[in-house]
Amino acid sequence: MKIIEINKENLPERFDIELGVELFTMEVYYNQTGAFFTVDLYQYDNPEPLVLGEKLVLNQPLFRDIEDSRFPAxxxxxxxxxxxxxxxxxxxxxxxxFLVVDDGDE
Known part of the structure:
Protein backbone atom coordinates (compact mmCIF):
# COMPACT_ATOMS: atom_id res chain seq x y z
CA MET A 1 0.00 0.00 0.00
CA LYS A 2 1.10 3.52 -0.78
CA ILE A 3 -0.11 6.61 1.08
CA ILE A 4 -1.34 9.47 -1.09
CA GLU A 5 0.13 12.57 0.50
CA ILE A 6 -2.53 15.28 0.84
CA ASN A 7 -1.88 18.60 2.54
CA LYS A 8 -5.29 19.43 3.98
CA GLU A 9 -4.15 22.99 4.75
CA ASN A 10 -3.94 23.60 0.97
CA LEU A 11 -7.39 22.26 0.05
CA PRO A 12 -8.71 22.19 -2.53
CA GLU A 13 -5.57 20.44 -3.75
CA ARG A 14 -5.19 19.21 -7.33
CA PHE A 15 -2.43 16.80 -8.33
CA ASP A 16 -1.49 14.16 -10.88
CA ILE A 17 -1.01 10.59 -9.69
CA GLU A 18 0.03 7.34 -11.32
CA LEU A 19 -2.44 4.57 -10.49
CA GLY A 20 -1.55 1.23 -11.98
CA VAL A 21 -0.15 1.98 -15.42
CA GLU A 22 -2.17 5.14 -16.03
CA LEU A 23 -1.90 8.77 -15.01
CA PHE A 24 -4.89 10.48 -13.38
CA THR A 25 -5.63 13.89 -11.92
CA MET A 26 -7.25 14.09 -8.51
CA GLU A 27 -8.68 17.04 -6.67
CA VAL A 28 -9.43 16.80 -2.95
CA TYR A 29 -11.90 19.07 -1.17
CA TYR A 30 -13.17 19.55 2.36
CA ASN A 31 -16.85 20.32 2.91
CA GLN A 32 -16.91 22.43 6.07
CA THR A 33 -20.69 22.39 6.39
CA GLY A 34 -20.92 18.60 6.29
CA ALA A 35 -17.46 18.00 7.78
CA PHE A 36 -16.26 15.53 5.15
CA PHE A 37 -13.67 15.18 2.39
CA THR A 38 -14.42 14.51 -1.28
CA VAL A 39 -12.40 13.58 -4.35
CA ASP A 40 -12.82 14.47 -8.01
CA LEU A 41 -11.12 12.15 -10.51
CA TYR A 42 -10.05 12.84 -14.09
CA GLN A 43 -8.09 10.94 -16.68
CA TYR A 44 -4.84 12.84 -17.17
CA ASP A 45 -5.13 15.60 -19.80
CA ASN A 46 -8.90 15.15 -20.10
CA PRO A 47 -11.04 17.99 -18.74
CA GLU A 48 -14.14 15.77 -18.50
CA PRO A 49 -14.40 14.32 -14.97
CA LEU A 50 -14.78 10.62 -14.34
CA VAL A 51 -16.43 11.44 -11.03
CA LEU A 52 -17.09 14.56 -8.97
CA GLY A 53 -17.58 14.76 -5.21
CA GLU A 54 -16.81 11.16 -4.21
CA LYS A 55 -17.06 11.21 -0.40
CA LEU A 56 -14.24 9.63 1.59
CA VAL A 57 -15.66 7.08 4.02
CA LEU A 58 -13.35 5.25 6.40
CA ASN A 59 -12.47 1.72 5.19
CA GLN A 60 -14.70 2.05 2.10
CA PRO A 61 -13.03 1.93 -1.34
CA LEU A 62 -13.55 5.01 -3.49
CA PHE A 63 -15.60 4.52 -6.65
CA ARG A 64 -16.86 1.15 -5.33
CA ASP A 65 -20.27 1.60 -6.96
CA ILE A 66 -18.92 2.54 -10.39
CA GLU A 67 -18.17 0.01 -13.10
CA ASP A 68 -16.19 1.79 -15.79
CA SER A 69 -13.02 0.60 -17.51
CA ARG A 70 -11.60 4.15 -17.44
CA PHE A 71 -11.20 4.04 -13.64
CA PRO A 72 -7.89 3.08 -12.01
CA ALA A 73 -7.17 -0.59 -11.44
CA PHE A 98 -4.73 8.15 5.27
CA LEU A 99 -5.89 7.75 1.69
CA VAL A 100 -3.94 4.80 0.33
CA VAL A 101 -3.46 3.00 -2.97
CA ASP A 102 -3.99 -0.73 -2.51
CA ASP A 103 -2.63 -2.41 -5.62
CA GLY A 104 -2.78 -5.85 -4.05
CA ASP A 105 0.94 -5.91 -3.21
CA GLU A 106 1.74 -6.14 0.47
Missing part, protein backbone atom coordinates in the same frame (compact mmCIF):
# COMPACT_ATOMS: atom_id res chain seq x y z
CA UNK A 74 -5.75 -0.20 -7.92
CA UNK A 75 -8.18 0.38 -5.08
CA UNK A 76 -8.12 3.77 -3.34
CA UNK A 77 -9.26 3.51 0.25
CA UNK A 78 -9.12 5.76 3.33
CA UNK A 79 -7.84 3.71 6.26
CA UNK A 80 -6.70 4.06 9.84
CA UNK A 81 -3.82 1.60 10.27
CA UNK A 82 -4.22 1.75 14.07
CA UNK A 83 -7.90 0.80 13.88
CA UNK A 84 -8.83 3.41 16.49
CA UNK A 85 -10.86 5.83 14.35
CA UNK A 86 -14.53 5.35 13.49
CA UNK A 87 -14.82 8.14 10.91
CA UNK A 88 -12.72 10.62 8.96
CA UNK A 89 -12.43 14.07 10.52
CA UNK A 90 -10.41 17.19 9.84
CA UNK A 91 -8.30 16.43 12.92
CA UNK A 92 -7.45 12.80 12.06
CA UNK A 93 -7.08 13.02 8.26
CA UNK A 94 -3.38 12.85 7.41
CA UNK A 95 -2.54 12.10 11.05
CA UNK A 96 -4.09 8.69 11.80
CA UNK A 97 -6.32 8.31 8.72
Missing amino acids: PTLIPIDPSGKESRITWDNFGVTV
